[in-house]
Amino acid sequence: MAREGLRYQTFSRRTFLLAGAQGLAMTALGGRLYYLSVVEGEKYKLRAERNRIAIRLIAPERGEILDRRGRKLATNKQDFRVFLIPEQAEEVAQTLVKIGHIVKLDERRLSRIERQIKRQRKFVPVTVAQGLDWDTFAKVNVSVPELPGVVPDAGRSRYYPAGNEIAHLVGYTASPNEEDVALNPLYQLPGFKVGRQGLERRYEDHLRGSAGTRRVEVNSVGREIRELPPRQDAEPGSNLNLTIDLELQHFTIEKLGEEAAGVVAIDVKTGEILTMASAPTYDPNEFTRGISSENWNALLKDPRKPLINKCVTGQYPPGSTVKPLIAIAALEHGIVKPETEHYCNGRHRLGNHVFNCWKKGGHGRLDLKGAIAHSCDVYFWKVAEELDIDNMADMLSRFGLGELFDLGIDGEKPGLVPDRGWKRAVLNQPWHLGETLNVSIGQGAMLATPLQLAVMTARIASGRRIFPSLVSIPGTDLTRMDAFDPMDISPLYLQLARRGMEMVMELGGTAHDYRRPKSAPKLAGKSGTAQVRRISKEERLDGVIDNKDLPWNMRDHALFVAYGPTENPEVAVGVLVQHGGGGSSVAAPIARAVIDKALEIRHRAPADGTTDTAAAASEREGS
């Protein structure tokens, strides 16, 4: 029995030992808990808050783009769209197929959606479709119970009420790409768009606005449970005011009809661009919605190049429109005097090459103004033989040819004013006198854009270094007399050039506008016709083929520059009609109509109570 006692002793001793160990272990657990919750409690409280509270961005409303009278060119409108939250979708691919039964989704769109899903976290919504009509949107809403993760949303998206008419200026917005997303967290918001082209892109920072924030309680998968105040509202983007007059823009686009053409109308005193119309055009709304591949291909394949803004991207030989500048250069360098006369017999010989004046048989005896009015090539060739090319190029440059104005729209090209330095640098060849002769009539290597032609004309008309602008910058007053420096050119010479251009429109001039009613303002102008093909000696002997008998893309470009009214110039235009034929016959009537319309708009009593400050100021000045 003693042995039994020993066994019990051992047992009870060891039981107390283990019970003590239990007590110690439990105390240790309590101590650990004390350490976590009291000693380090604050740290973990912070981390729990960070878990729980997420900052979510609120998308700002994009600023509007307005014309000079506050009419909307780009605005935001209610948009029915569909998002997909990949995390909530049971099977993303299948869900997309099911949505595809309701909303048409082409290959491009699908691959874009899939790329976006891969890029983002699984609870971030991806835009599946937008710009839906009410019926389709309603159908999606009805199907939502069978489509987990699909979220129909009525948000705001970009809309261009004037569509086609301002496409080349405002550009368009589109979904942000990978690089954009890295720049600003706003671009991760579902349905948020970034300016992709034109002013929308250039003024992205101005238009975008800044994000608001709201604090939300989220669960472990990032789903919102509720919002926690305070909320900081988004600051909407600023509006962008353009100098464009939508009514004039609309008028001009209509006037251009089916032509491939570019027209720029500019305020002679302020440099404000009143219209910049490039035809044909396209609908920027399609791009914001996500253009279908067939429409995109159609735009790309059109020989009249709708996507190109011919006003700033199109570079054409300016032809005879530069002759007033050649005249001024010749006067300045003492090559001619205003009364200097030359005889035109229709031909000009340089070495063993014969240059033919556009008028078969010649113009006879002409003075400088007459040479401008009749656009006599031979007169200018004779002048050019004595006028050095570098002096000629300098004068052309002073009037804005070869210059970039950086208006904020896409694809602005500098054109080309060739001189010795250019030829040496680009072709590594010496200059030939024959080339000087070509430049003197705006041909050869010389190129200009319709915008440059309009600026050139405004500078002739005003005698000031007018600089064009497309966006009104608040606080700057372009109507002040000292806004632009005077041209460093004798007023006498400018006056002579203007007189020549007035005579163009008068009886006997190349663009005599006999249809002008007595009440319409008098204009000054200059025509130009740019050959796009070489006329061979044989063809010249047989008689030059008429433009109408040539295929469209072989016909001459028709150009015309003009300003008016002559006594107090207000508006200058540059018109180019691609392969339009003769400048006087095709381009001049467009220039006349646009100027008339521009003047009519300016002098119309403001019916809607809004005043056009620029027009009002210019009227003050005129009186």
Add this chain to the structure above:
Amino acid sequence: MGTARMFGPRRVEKNIIQRLADINWGIVLLNVMIAGAGFAMLYSVAGGSWDPWATTQAKRFVGAFVIMIVIATVDIRYWMAFSYPAWFIGVLLLVAVEVMGAVGMGGQRWLDIGFMRVQPSELMKIAVVMALARYFHGRNYDQSRNLRSLFIPAVLIMVPTALVVIQPDLGTGLMIVAGGAAILFLAGLPAWLFIAAALVVAAAIPVGWQFFLRDYQKDRVLTFLNPENDPLGAGYQITQSKIALGSGGLTGKGFLEGTQSQLNFLPEMKTDFIFTVLAEEFGLIGAVIVLALYTIVLAYGMLIGIGCRSQFGRLLASGLSMSLFLYVLINVAMVMGLMPVVGVPLPMISYGGSAMLTWMIAYGLILSVAIHRHVSLAPKGSGLG
């Protein structure tokens, strides 16, 4: 029967009413309180709803409670007689799930017994303790100290352990070994043996790492050692769990107000990590109270062992208490980041029937030991005549 009367005036034979009256209602109350804390936490995890978990768990508790009382009132001699059969039945059930798994039911660890699913490995924890207690009951002091007494216990421990480990359920296997080792210690095997065993285990860890642990088990250990390495993967559980424990502070965020739990940042909230929900919502104070309840109820079990006349009863009560203690310790240490995540629930509080049933059966046996503490049992056989 005769032996009982040798101990004089004390009445050791009791009828059913007396036995019920003799139940240690303190232990019963403590267990009801712990289970009650569990219902409250399941109510909270469901976002303030009895459904779907708290109601189910309460029904299970009622069933387990009846089982506990029935077991408590059954004469200890029957339990001693049932010890070896229980072990054999347990092993057969383990083989049965293994065979069923092989014929295509996957990694199944449970058997459906109608009103609930039972994991044989859970019941095995109790059966091993019973069989070992039975075995050492028949060994006197010297026999118990003899190393030859180690052979049969080794078989009693290692066979079920091996069956559990191949399921694979390493955590339960280790608990069976540790629970068995506790009985060997209490039975009186020399202390140096345990020190030596500890050294051998320490030396075997690298070998075990190399040859026995599966990749997911290695991941758990590595993640435990450095949870921040993989904050969104396996380390996420431990990191979020610690945030919940720590952010509760002294007094907690309030019932149903735990952000980590209500917003689903916590993993496995209703099962293995339910203790963190408790600590987050009721703070250090609430958690310590629950730990104290466990400590008291377990200490009761150890004391019942000490107060028992038969070696079988002593080893059974203390050994079961020790096994249940390991259960609680492993779970709480795990959620606090003191141990690798091994998937052991917190018995009585975690959602699930098996752990609760194990606990209540064990306390049924402990209560039975207490009621029959004065019954002396013959070294061989149950003494049922």
